Amino acid sequence: MNINNVFPSKFIKNADLQGRKLKLTIADVRIEEVGQNGDTKPVLFFLDKDKGMVLNKTKAAILSAAFSPETDGWVGKEVSIFPTRVPFGDQIVDSIGIEPMIEMHDPETSEPIPF
Numbered sequence: 001m002n003i004n005n006v007f008p009s010k011f012i013k014n015a016d017l018q019g020r021k022l023k024l025t026i027a028d029v030r031i032e033e034v035g036q037n038g039d040t041k042p043v044l045f046f047l048d049k050d051k052g053m054v055l056n057k058t059k060a061a062i063l064s065a066a067f068s069p070e071t072d073g074w075v076g077k078e079v080s081i082f083p084t085r086v087p088f089g090d091q092i093v094d095s096i097g098i099e100p101m102i103e104m105h106d107p108e109t110s111e112p113i114p115f
Contacts, residue, residue, distance in 0.1 A: 011043065012053045014083045014094035021082040023101065024049065029071040042071065044079075053081065059098050066100035077101075 011034070024046040032043040034054050042060060043052040055063070067074050078101035086095040 010051060012049075012051045012081070012096060014096055016051065017081065017083045017096065019083055021080055023078060023080050026074045026077050026079065029055075029074055044074075053096060053098075062098055063100060066102055 026044055027047045028045040030043055030045065030052075031040050032052065032054075033039070034041045034043070042055045044055060045052045053059075063074060063079070067077050080099045080101060082097045082099070084095050084097040085092050087093075088095075
């Protein structure tokens with residue numbers, strides 16, 4: 001028995017990624033109830049995926065800096081999500097990292113910068 005299957009979630013968990021980095025396209029951003037105490041948070045939804053990804057303040061700031069503070073502007077943008085571990089209190093816990101997929105352009109020519 002896989003313990004991750006015993007406790008299903010409507011949100012993406014670290015274990016769902018099975019150690020892989022995924023490139024996804026944002027389909028929607030909505031405020032959803034998260035947890036059992038009625039807290040609400042922004043949740044990213046992706047094209048062709050059933051589960052959403054809960055955003056904390058750090059993930060929201062990363063996307064805001066890359067795309068715009070207006071979440072309507074995030075739809076259609078590509079991101080990579082990946083399993084990671086982060087400090088939480090005095091522990092290190094499983095988490096999901098997010099990285100905006102943005103193409104860098106030469107400010108003078110607006111051409112993509114080749115590497």
